[in-house]
Amino acid sequence: MYTMDRIKKTFxxxxxxxxxxxxxFVTAGDPNFESSLxxxxxxxxxxxxxxxxxxxxxxxxxxxxxxxxxxxxxxxxGMNIKKCLSLIKIFREKNNHTPIIxxxxxxxxxxxxxxxxxxxxxELGVDALIVVxxxxxxxxxxxxxxxxxxxxxxxxxxxxxxEKRLKKILLNATGFVYYVxxxxxxxxxxxxxxxxxxxxxxxxxxxxxxIVIGFGIRSPAQAILMAEVSDGxxxxxxxxxxxxxxxxxxxxxxxxxxxxxxxxTKEISSAIQHN
Amino acid sequence: MNLNSLKTGPDAYGKFGIHGGRxxxxxxxxxxLDVENAYEKAIKDQSFINDLDMYRRDYIxxxxxxxxxxxxTEHFGGAKIYLKRDELNHTGAHKxxxxxxxxxxxxxxxxxxxxxxxxxxxHGVATATACALFxxxxxxxxxxxxxxxxxxxxxxxxxxxxxxxxxxSGTGTLKDAMNDALRYWVSNANTHFYIIGTAAGPHPYPxxxxxxxxxxxxxxxxxxxxxxNQLPNALVACIGGGSNALGLFHPFLDDEEVEIFGVxxxxxxxxxxxxxxxxxxxxxxxxxxxxxxxxQDDDGQIIDAHSISAGLDxxxxxxxxxxxHDIGRIKYLSTTxxxxxxxxxxxxxxxxxxxxxxxxxxxxxxxxxxxxxxxxIIIMNMCGRGDKDLSAVLPLIxxxxx
Numbered sequence: 001m002y003t004m005d006r007i008k009k010t011f012x013x014x015x016x017x018x019x020x021x022x023x024x025f026v027t028a029g030d031p032n033f034e035s036s037l038x039x040x041x042x043x044x045x046x047x048x049x050x051x052x053x054x055x056x057x058x059x060x061x062x063x064x065x066x067x068x069x070x071x072x073x074x075x076x077x078g079m080n081i082k083k084c085l086s087l088i089k090i091f092r093e094k095n096n097h098t099p100i101i102x103x104x105x106x107x108x109x110x111x112x113x114x115x116x117x118x119x120x121x122x123e124l125g126v127d128a129l130i131v132v133x134x135x136x137x138x139x140x141x142x143x144x145x146x147x148x149x150x151x152x153x154x155x156x157x158x159x160x161x162x163e164k165r166l167k168k169i170l171l172n173a174t175g176f177v178y179y180v181x182x183x184x185x186x187x188x189x190x191x192x193x194x195x196x197x198x199x200x201x202x203x204x205x206x207x208x209x210x211i212v213i214g215f216g217i218r219s220p221a222q223a224i225l226m227a228e229v230s231d232g233x234x235x236x237x238x239x240x241x242x243x244x245x246x247x248x249x250x251x252x253x254x255x256x257x258x259x260x261x262x263x264x265t266k267e268i269s270s271a272i273q274h275n
Numbered sequence: 276m277n278l279n280s281l282k283t284g285p286d287a288y289g290k291f292g293i294h295g296g297r298x299x300x301x302x303x304x305x306x307x308l309d310v311e312n313a314y315e316k317a318i319k320d321q322s323f324i325n326d327l328d329m330y331r332r333d334y335i336x337x338x339x340x341x342x343x344x345x346x347x348t349e350h351f352g353g354a355k356i357y358l359k360r361d362e363l364n365h366t367g368a369h370k371x372x373x374x375x376x377x378x379x380x381x382x383x384x385x386x387x388x389x390x391x392x393x394x395x396x397x398h399g400v401a402t403a404t405a406c407a408l409f410x411x412x413x414x415x416x417x418x419x420x421x422x423x424x425x426x427x428x429x430x431x432x433x434x435x436x437x438x439x440x441x442x443x444s445g446t447g448t449l450k451d452a453m454n455d456a457l458r459y460w461v462s463n464a465n466t467h468f469y470i471i472g473t474a475a476g477p478h479p480y481p482x483x484x485x486x487x488x489x490x491x492x493x494x495x496x497x498x499x500x501x502x503x504n505q506l507p508n509a510l511v512a513c514i515g516g517g518s519n520a521l522g523l524f525h526p527f528l529d530d531e532e533v534e535i536f537g538v539x540x541x542x543x544x545x546x547x548x549x550x551x552x553x554x555x556x557x558x559x560x561x562x563x564x565x566x567x568x569x570x571q572d573d574d575g576q577i578i579d580a581h582s583i584s585a586g587l588d589x590x591x592x593x594x595x596x597x598x599x600h601d602i603g604r605i606k607y608l609s610t611t612x613x614x615x616x617x618x619x620x621x622x623x624x625x626x627x628x629x630x631x632x633x634x635x636x637x638x639x640x641x642x643x644x645x646x647x648x649x650x651x652i653i654i655m656n657m658c659g660r661g662d663k664d665l666s667a668v669l670p671l672i673x674x675x676x677x
Binding site: 057058059060061062063064065068075080081105106107108109110111112132133134135136137138156157158159160161162165169180183184185188189 | 451
């Protein structure tokens, strides 16, 4: 019952304050368990309203080079679903209000066992899932089971989604709607504000859920434009790029990377005027 | 639907049993629905069928002969061995059968920019060829490692006017080329058509590729009835993604008396972790838009395949094979790198046919089966010729000879 509440409470509160939500994407275990735990734990105090935690996959079909490399670093450090869930467990011991959205591809979940995965997510305080390669056509796989357990399966809408399909996708949708702002893979092109705005309008006609924009936002300037036309934004590739750039020769992270990621979070948070 | 037939799949959701499906990002979903609609319309359209028939006959050179391999038969001393000579097709392999079908579909859909992935380069060459023929733009994604080991095919594609995109992501082989081709397609969703080279990927590709390749089995059935006045006792073909095999097998699936054998690449041996035998040694999972048997670790991460043959070097397999494996209609065996080299040499010396390394895998099993089956008839799909493999194979054969 109470898992979906975190997302609703977060967006309701921001709405009352006339603010937009900032979501930060980090891959679990990039570049290792401890560093990503430390970063994820510090994000809420630095301006992140919700956190998307990437579960790394060897073949991330919808991701650009930044998140591909991030996934590879995480896999090299031994990250898997079990460890990712234990990371969330530790996070929740200190933070029980920030929504956690797990994002990934279906195969690791399928291999882990979908029932077990969903019950673990519910138990540990995961609020929602985004499984990139499960379109509505494959709802039998995970969607119904997750929603039955009050774990939200976030729907993705893209520039290629037409109005007829939009209705189908958003029927019974929960949590928020994730609008993919570019026809492309993560972190590779800048979104076009006019077309994003037009598409968000169409989505608003079909749903009352908050609409969050992601996939192409890298800079504070883009963040401002995108936040203006939506209820929130997600930054991912720009964050994991900072992790990559500050690795030492052995591939370990240091405080410089940690600080840089938090600085970016703060900068974007104040750019979209939500502090 | 005829419940007594094994040929009616996939269902409306693109599933063969638990396998297949449409596991793609939402950005691609409208596109593959478009491809499906266009395909279902095209195969009922007489002018599409006429065009396909014309290109098959006058451009590819079909029907390909069904050849009685007398000296191989003598050598193994058992069953009569027939080779379905798809290596005689234009561009030297079965791949062109599928490419011509898909490019006609792309043309119907008004798309004149083509994307393809390739491992050994045969599908890339076939696609570059068809794009030259139709005056279409062609972008081929090929693993950086495969570019190194298949230089002659890379040169052929360039000559034909294709742009080669070296893939360095992941491990730089066929699976990564497919990842990057899909990523490129997502980014160019409205303008490009993706010609997938094997009977895998999201629905409708496994069905569509199978249908375009089934001409192999349809011809073989007619030809063997003419020559022997009976159906064969067994069929054999090699399997990477599995399109040449399905092409030969599919028209025979309901002929219960015909035993069917698919041959996977065992690489350096099934216990070596260096193989590509996803059915024999893998487990069901989801990759590249479909559920199927995959080489993967306990965490569901994909493991790299290994085979001496770049065309079999793929950690998955088409979903229809996975289903046919589950229900036991087809028996899947495997051949090691070394056994395929022996078969490669044997076929060259006895028949004057230099096979590609891929069908050399099938020939090893064909020989084993033939020697135990006196009085029977076996058809093997000779799905490609070996010119492309010479630079890789010759040093190994010379080493073994000395």
